[in-house]
Amino acid sequence: MKTVAQILATKQNQQVHTIAPHNTMLEALQVMAEKNVGALPVVEDDRLVGVVSERDYARKVVLQGRSSVGTPVSMVMSAPVVTVEPKQDLRTCMSLMTDRKLRHLPVVDGGRLVGLLSIGDLVKEVIAEKDGLIHQLEQYIRGE
Known part of the structure; x- marks a missing residue:
């Protein structure tokens, strides 16, 4: 079973895009659209304080009649943040995401944000x- 570090190493774009809690939701949406991502870790003073996603926006801004321009990320972000370390395995991540109904999982190493896993990353890996495994079994059956 692969580790988080191994999964991150295979991602095409390994850069983690972040936003500050004082930024507006409009700014967060612009970054998400520009970078083609569905969530942003929220970082303040080099410390992960939350995660804001398109789902958070839909539920906590649109459905509550708030303005994207006037609503700070801090009012919408999910916190506290569930994180994993690079040494953890794929199964642990999948369990966390399933049990906690998460779609994004920040990766923290020594207190520093080093990556972000999406449910799509994990499904692709599985x-x-x-x-x-199927290929190996087919080769075994054929005696190769």
């Missing part, structure tokens, strides 16, 4: 792992 599919690749299962495909590899």
Whole structure:
């Protein structure tokens, strides 16, 4: 089973885009659209304080009739943040995401944000792992 560090290493874009809690939701949405991501870790003084996602926006801004321009990220972000370390395995991440109904999982190493895993990243990895196992079994059956 692969570790978080191994999964992060295979991601095409390893840069983690963040936003500050004082920024507006409009600014957060602009960054998410520009970077084509569904969530942003919220960082203040080099410390992870929350995560804000498109889902948070829909539920805590749009459905409550708030303005994207006047609403700070701090009012919308999910906190406290559930995180994982690079040494943790894929199964642990999947359990956390399933149990806590998360779609994004920040990766922290020594208190520093080093990556962000999405549910899509994990599903892609599980599919690749299962495909590899099927290939090995087929080779075994054929006697190769």
